[in-house]
Amino acid sequence: MTKSVREVCLTLLMLLMVFSPAMAQKKKSKNKTPDKPKLVIGIVVDQMRYDYLYRYWDKYSANGFKRLLAEGFNFRNNHYNYVPTYTGPGHASIYTGTTPSMHGIVGNDWYNRTTGRNIYCAEDKSVATVGSSSKAGEMSPVNMIASTITDELKLATNQKSKVIGLSLKDRGAILPAGHAANAAYWFDGSNGNMITSTYYMKELPAWVQAFNNQKLPDQYLSQPWNTLLPIDQYTESAADDQTYEGTFAGEAKPVFPHNIPAYRGKTFDLLRSIPAGNTYTKDFAKEAIKGENLGKNNVTDFLAVSFSTPDYIGHQFGPNSIEVQDNYLRLDLDLADLLKFIDEQLGKENVLVFLTADHGAAHNPTYLQQLRIPAGTTNNSIMVDSLKKHLNQKFGKADWVIKFMNQQIYLDHALIEKKQVNLVDLQEECARFVQRFPGVLRSMTADALMRSNWQRGVGMLMENGYMAHRSGDVLVALQPGWYENYGRAQVKGTSHGSSWTYDTHIPLLWYGWQIPAGESSVKTEIIDIAPSLAAWLRIQEPNGNMGRALLEYVR
Structure with missing residues (x-):
């Protein structure tokens, strides 16, 4: 073996000795159990x-x-x-x-x-x-x-x-x-x-x-x-x-x-x-x-x-x-x-x-009104009572509305089927009627929500919050600064639930x-x-x- 060959072999051996532990450590680190919080x-x-x-x-x-x-x-x-x-x-x-x-x-x-x-x-x-x-x-x-x-x-x-x-x-x-x-x-x-x-x-x-x-x-x-x-x-x-x-x-x-x-x-x-x-x-x-x-x-x-x-x-x-x-x-x-x-x-x-x-x-809302910022409350009791009277005139006397909660109107489906009234027609009439009340921005029927795919805005928020067998038939959205009131002279404190x-x-x-x-x-x-x-x-x-x-x- 010539001197030059021996020098090359020695150099390769030294490089192998240097890099082998590093490579082994690198391989070990790749197989390390991922860190997780305790x-x-x-x-x-x-x-x-x-x-x-x-x-x-x-x-x-x-x-x-x-x-x-x-x-x-x-x-x-x-x-x-x-x-x-x-x-x-x-x-x-x-x-x-x-x-x-x-x-x-x-x-x-x-x-x-x-x-x-x-x-x-x-x-x-x-x-x-x-x-x-x-x-x-x-x-x-x-x-x-x-x-x-x-x-x-x-x-x-x-x-x-x-x-x-x-x-x-x-x-x-x-x-x-x-x-x-x-x-x-x-x-x-x-x-x-x-x-x-x-x-x-x-x-x-x-x-x-x-x-x-x-x-x-x-x-x-x-x-x-x-x-x-x-x-x-x-x-x-x-x-x-x-x-x-x-x-x-x-x-x-x-x-x-x-x-x-x-x-x-x-x-x-x-x-x-x-x-x-x-x-x-x-x-x-x-x-x-x-x-x-x-x-x-x-x-x-x-x-x-x-x-x-x-x-x-x-x-x-x-x-x-x-x-x-x-x-x-x-x-x-x-x-x-x-x-x-x-x-x-x-x-x-x-x-x-x-x-x-x-x-x-x-x-x-009282605080906002003092600053001349638009705000108010809807009287849900009046709105629901008026809706019931309107439906009685439109579809005949019956207890069509059984609940208003979570800003949603629940209709009596068994009664509607018994009376042979079209559910979608009743939903749409409710949605049109409640839009006349102060503070109501928009209303949307369950049927419209199930047939739509909203990408943004109030429609998307309503759709994401709606589940057919648990939610109401008509969903109501109030204007910014407005929230629900059930006949009180003045609402106290605060509320939440809006979009x-x-x-x-x-x-x-x-x-x-x-x-x-x-x-x-x-x-x-x-x-x-x-x-x-x-x-x-x-x-x-x-x-x-x-x-x-x-x-x-x-x-």
Whole structure:
């Protein structure tokens, strides 16, 4: 072997020694199990307009909403893509990745034509209460007909993942947790406990019993509700005493301080309507993480948390009240405490958090009218009574209309068939008639919805919220700034449910595991959350999914 050949062989040997470990390491990295978060925490704030993130910005602490925005990713243009925008449909849509037209939760309640009565979205008379002697636990997800991202996580891990849902409202805990959850817990105002149903278990776990034994509602309801800051610093809100704000039972005026011990009565239900309700929910979430060892398994766990209190306070006082602002300043502190707890227990890098809302809220029409902004309320009682009289004249005397709810008219199909009246003709006559009332923008028949495919606008939102055997025969959309009123002299606080941006535009924040700091103004929809989680967790999307994964924007 010549010298030159030996030199070439030696060089090749050295190169092989250098690159072989790197190649082996590269091959090893390709076969590495994909990283996944140890725990996903889904946070839904009940009745949070998007502008609340910034309206109270100067008063927020550094470690709550501001931390989520500074260290997480903010989708600034996130909307609901259906009506009606209510709590039940909102929670179901977030977790199923689809709309009421597919998952079936078309309202908090709807009319059941088979039984001839209203049905509540989470009711289930086949199960019993666990943790109370009341009927507040006769609940389950049985009425939701699509799977959730939490269901898909259970399927993907062969039931090894733990899934827990919790909220003061039963529907806020049950629908996010899904059908296959380990547990869902909600608040029973009759005894002040967190309870569940036999759908999940026969007895409350020891850690839940220990939490209930602390009697925290008694402590929270023993103190007046005063402002967190000096009241003159609430410059982002209207003055404290407004005629369009509601009062607690027994209260003369809707002003601070609210003497909660004097108004609480014999139950614990008032906890829902004061900021301490958020704190109580946060306390229970922390106990759930510890009690169930969430995030300590070799698979991803999921905790679905819904803060219900903002909805109760918003409905009573309205979005321009000091009460709503004070509630959000205190919720900000609760979120800061929860994030700190996550840091200590699991580490931010191991937990994927998202925060969104189930709907927004409208400005009170009286408040808008004071500013000469178009607004008003429709008197539904007068509208329905007038419609009934009109149909009697047109088609003969009969009880054609059996229900008006969720901004929808339900007709008696059995009666219509018996009288041999054309259903579509009756629907179209109803739609034409209600359009004459003040505040009605448009009305649409069920027949038109089933024969159309709307791509945008109010028609699309109605279509996405419509399910044939659960929705009404005629759907009504009100003008911007208007909402329903059933004969009251003045509506108090706020409402929601419309197709307008104050109800549809809500936050979507991602934080923690592999989430960079940033923001995007791309148009996103609430149904995009579930497929995004599926992509991050590398599992199947919910079976009715209609959304898209947002990973490319987060990168």
